[in-house]
Amino acid sequence: MIELKNVCKSFKVSKRNAGFKNAVRALFKREYEIVHALRDVSFSIGDGEMVGYIGPNGAGKSSTIKIMSGILTPDSGECVVNGRVPWRDRAEYVREIGVVFGQRSQLWWDVPVIDSFELIKDIYRVDRVTYRKNLDELTERLALSEILRTPVRQLSLGQRMRCEIAASLLYDPKILFLDEPTIGLDAVSKLAVRDFIKERHREHGTTVILTTHDMQDIEALTERVILIGKGRILSDGSFEDLLKKGKSGGTVEQTVAALYEELDI
Amino acid sequence: MNLYFKYLGILFKSRMQYKASFFMQSLGHFIIAFTGFAGMYFLFDRFHAVRGYTFQNVLLCFSVVTFAFSIAECFVRGFDSFPSLIRSGELDRILIRPRSVVFQVLTSRMEFTRVGRFLTATVVFIWAIPRCGVDWTFGKVAILLLMILGGVAVFSALFMIYAGFSFFTVEGLEFMNIFTDGTKEFGRYPLSIYGKELLLFYTFLIPIAPFQYYPFLYLIGHSDRVWYGLLPLAGALFLIPAYAFFRFGLKRYVSTGS
Numbered sequence: 001m002i003e004l005k006n007v008c009k010s011f012k013v014s015k016r017n018a019g020f021k022n023a024v025r026a027l028f029k030r031e032y033e034i035v036h037a038l039r040d041v042s043f044s045i046g047d048g049e050m051v052g053y054i055g056p057n058g059a060g061k062s063s064t065i066k067i068m069s070g071i072l073t074p075d076s077g078e079c080v081v082n083g084r085v086p087w088r089d090r091a092e093y094v095r096e097i098g099v100v101f102g103q104r105s106q107l108w109w110d111v112p113v114i115d116s117f118e119l120i121k122d123i124y125r126v127d128r129v130t131y132r133k134n135l136d137e138l139t140e141r142l143a144l145s146e147i148l149r150t151p152v153r154q155l156s157l158g159q160r161m162r163c164e165i166a167a168s169l170l171y172d173p174k175i176l177f178l179d180e181p182t183i184g185l186d187a188v189s190k191l192a193v194r195d196f197i198k199e200r201h202r203e204h205g206t207t208v209i210l211t212t213h214d215m216q217d218i219e220a221l222t223e224r225v226i227l228i229g230k231g232r233i234l235s236d237g238s239f240e241d242l243l244k245k246g247k248s249g250g251t252v253e254q255t256v257a258a259l260y261e262e263l264d265i
Numbered sequence: 266m267n268l269y270f271k272y273l274g275i276l277f278k279s280r281m282q283y284k285a286s287f288f289m290q291s292l293g294h295f296i297i298a299f300t301g302f303a304g305m306y307f308l309f310d311r312f313h314a315v316r317g318y319t320f321q322n323v324l325l326c327f328s329v330v331t332f333a334f335s336i337a338e339c340f341v342r343g344f345d346s347f348p349s350l351i352r353s354g355e356l357d358r359i360l361i362r363p364r365s366v367v368f369q370v371l372t373s374r375m376e377f378t379r380v381g382r383f384l385t386a387t388v389v390f391i392w393a394i395p396r397c398g399v400d401w402t403f404g405k406v407a408i409l410l411l412m413i414l415g416g417v418a419v420f421s422a423l424f425m426i427y428a429g430f431s432f433f434t435v436e437g438l439e440f441m442n443i444f445t446d447g448t449k450e451f452g453r454y455p456l457s458i459y460g461k462e463l464l465l466f467y468t469f470l471i472p473i474a475p476f477q478y479y480p481f482l483y484l485i486g487h488s489d490r491v492w493y494g495l496l497p498l499a500g501a502l503f504l505i506p507a508y509a510f511f512r513f514g515l516k517r518y519v520s521t522g523s
Binding site: 066069070071090091092094095097099101104106108109110111115116118119122123124125151 | 267268271272275278279280282353354357358360361362363364365
């Protein structure tokens with residue numbers, strides 16, 4: 001159970017104009033602009049739900065994920081996940097969540113994938129038997145057997161993403177956060193990732209929160225979609241209902257783009 | 266502790282993927298540290314003693330500080346290169362793993378090429394120990410070890426403070442090198458040769474004198490206060506404010522966003 005109530009978060013962004021003179025001036029007097037990344041964000045997600053979290057770049061998706069995973073502390077508001085406040089008892093809380101950042105790796109770059117997995121097993125204190133079982137299952141489902149012995153730096157992006165997802169499931173997290181897991185993947189890899197997430201959700205009842213810009217991810221995976229724009233939650237419901245709000249006709253992508261424009265986000 | 270060695274293993278394996286680079290860099294560090302030694306050699310060849318300290322006396326200082334600094338640089342590298350941990354988003358990853366932040370920062374980087382400096386320090390040690398005029402007893406060897414450990418603690422604390430600063434500004438942290446590298450350079454000679462003010466500064470503000478100067482005076486017989494030998498422990502207390510400062514920065518940490 002994930003519950004967010006009136007979560008607000010703002011960042012100070014320092015600003016200066018280009019040029020040497022301004023750079024010197026900025027040394028002495030900094031000018032800041034307050035960016036409101038999240039304003040009054042509230043939603044709740046039940047156990048075993050699969051939710052898409054969409055919105056244009058800079059809308060506040062990543063900030064929300066970071067708050068839910070305990071990396072950021074909100075300025076105000078409440079966030080309770082499985083009865084815990086993420087940024088308090090951090091160490092215990094994160095044991096129950098898996099986080100995949102599509103743009104960043106959690107594997108050790110220069111060693112074979114399996115070495116990273118073994119280390120993750122020890123970091124999370126997973127016992128041998130459970131680890132073996134999970135590893136076998138993930139290896140089979142994500143077709144990893146060929147690549148487990150390859151150093152991460154030599155994997156293709158699609159192969160790496162499969163390993164990243166496996167790495168965050170080795171310790172049976174109850175909740176899985178996926179931040180743009182299909183970014184930059186080719187069609188085949190995308191499908192493989194989607195199928196796997198679907199299966200995992202169905203068979204293990206893992207709660208999945210997925211951010212993406214790929215509307216096909218949303219179509220294929222989620223029943224419920226939360227739309228965020230300029231830090232506010234704009235809609236929360238089924239994807240079809242969301243599409244109905246936009247102008248009809250055209251592809252899903254076009255409809256969503258039109259919707260973003262219309263909402264001025 | 267077991268996990269620490271596993272991290273160490275994986276980092277070492279990673280490093281060994283680039284063997285040539287590893288050996289070249291280690292050699293480089295050996296040479297750099299060795300030129301420092303050579304500089305002192307030629308200086309003393311001319312002047313024989315500095316403020317009553319012989320060359321062999323000073324070498325004891327040199328090797329203690331070089332030892333301590335290279336150990337700290339090797340194993341506390343994560344704090345020493347903390348800004349890159351923030352910039353690359355690795356810190357975010359650290360925060361979502363169920364282990365202490367300090368432990369994970371320590372195990373995020375290790376700089377094995379410092380083995381080069383380590384080697385210089387060992388060579389100098391081996392050469393200087395029988396010649397520095399110290400009547401070595403078990404207790405004195407213990408003090409020497411304590412000096413090195415105290416040094417590791419103080420340098421680690423300096424790196425930690427450096428890391429703490431990088432929470433507030435990621436750029437322009439070079440000024441901190443005055444305290445880290447600068448301290449290492451100063452520490453090659455007994456601190457009293459720089460004058461009283463600097464000695465006070467390095468006793469109370471950046472406590473390198475407690476591990477480098479006072480116990481050294483006792484070892485070479487310039488002082489008969491045995492408790493000087495325990496001062497490295499007091500210097501190690503510097504870790505406490507350094508850690509507090511790091512925690513303070515961490516609390517304020519605002520992720521760079523992606």
